[in-house]
Amino acid sequence: MTDPITVSSPSEVLELDLDKCNGYGNCVFAAPEMFELDLASNVPILLKAEWSDGEREALAAAVADCPAGALRLRKRDALG
Amino acid sequence: MNAAAGSDRTVVIVGASVAGVRCATSLRNAGFEGTVVLLDSDAGAPYDKPQLSKRIDSAARLDLIVEESTLRELRIDFRPAVAATGLDLATGVVETAGGPVPFDELVIATGCRPRPLAHPLPAQAGYLRTRDDWRQLKEAVTRGGRLVVVGAGFLGLEAAAAAVSLGMEVTVVDVAPRVLMRGIPTTVAERVAARHVDAGVELRLGAQGPVLDGDDQTVRVDGARGDYALVSVGALPNVEWLAGSGLTIEDGVVCDANLAAAPGVWAVGDCARWVNARYGRLERHEHWTTAGRHAQHVARSIATASTSPMAEVPYVWSDQLGWRLQAIGRVGTEELHFASGNGVHLAISATDQLVTGVTTINAQALCVAARRLLQQGDPTVEEVVEALAPATRDFARIS
């Protein structure tokens, strides 16, 4: 089990679980500003460390478009 | 609509699979504040279909599309075990066994069911589309013996791959002369077939029209004898409940480019036959990604009270025997095939020197690059060969 890669906005955290990711690439098309697929490893690279309110809908679409359930958007808790 | 919130409006979504659920959650993500009702004839929480043919070991659990608690948090009125039986457009009402459900906007997301064979199936045989179908298949896999798969499409081959990996003997029967006739070019289909044969799957292609018979214990298909038969010979849209509604029904709910079937009535996912703006023609896809993207598109249209055409290049993936197969676009009349020493394949399909589709095995990033190239229109073969280097430069050219 690898720890998920996370990036966050002030209120939410985006998690990418590389154990689940199959490199289907749907996230790249739903949120091109956030994701790119790495040619060597076939897994996504997160292009940004944070996102704005305006980018949130595309990000939510990327999470829902992931066939592998590898992306998760969760509320930021005290620890996150 | 006031601030695009539509707080006094009711959206009724019929069908709570990937398209329906996605439409409901996307409405909230897009700021829709009105009432959202989500109906499904099935009982239980919404689960995802692609796993049904990929995970059939006895310990497998179904991943849900969404937790019911999340639906509650999003104020989505989810009503399982409620089948829509009719539609009255004049009064804006969906008829159900539990009484009429009024709507301001209706989203039809009733998907598909398996195409049935002409005769009833014997006891030890089944289709694969629902949780119950999947449980029955899993039980057969747990008992072991020989699985006969009727239909060498994606679904059938995935189940064959999973079953042979779990120690079953497997025979795949199809009337077609090769596997994956729909959507996959010949060169790649041959590689996939060879992979199955290597894994111990018996392929019987070019078979007679399948006729199944059997008893309580066994099943027979065209001379093949098995302990269970899985029939996967295509799908039909669930649109009978719309007969007489005034909507145009022809192999699906016929929609314009905006996915509208009538004012305030939309169709999304496997049941929608819409004017795909990418190709300018009526198409119906049976792909998970299209279903979700349709739903998102319509949710946005409803939430913002605006419309826009939906353009979609078909995209499918399939996981078989450790191979990741992906196809973007369509098969053409010509094929260019490249292969590397370590099991990566790339096939470029073209018609009249324009690329209609790209198929890859174990090359996800290449598939993303190809998918990008195909978004706006069919690029030339040169453009694609150039853009997909180093693969097209360094891999062996096979045909």
Ligand SMILES: Cc1cc2nc3c(=O)[nH]c(=O)nc-3n(C[C@H](O)[C@H](O)[C@H](O)COP(=O)(O)OP(=O)(O)OC[C@H]3O[C@@H](n4cnc5c(N)ncnc54)[C@H](O)[C@@H]3O)c2cc1C
């Ligand atoms: C075994 C299997 C494997 C697959 N694998 C892949 C894959 O690897 N990649 C890929 O791209 N695609 C795959 N697909 C296709 C993908 O699952 C479909 O494209 C997707 O499920 C379509 O979603 P949908 O919501 O439009 O319809 P469906 O998933 O068909 O759902 C329709 C829903 O509507 C409900 N319903 C029907 N009639 C009524 C009614 N009258 N009233 C109320 N509710 C009703 C049904 O109960 C169902 O829940 C696979 C499909 C199957 C069956």
Ligand code: SF4
């Ligand atoms: S959509 Fe999901 S599976 Fe595909 S590359 Fe992105 S994270 Fe991975």
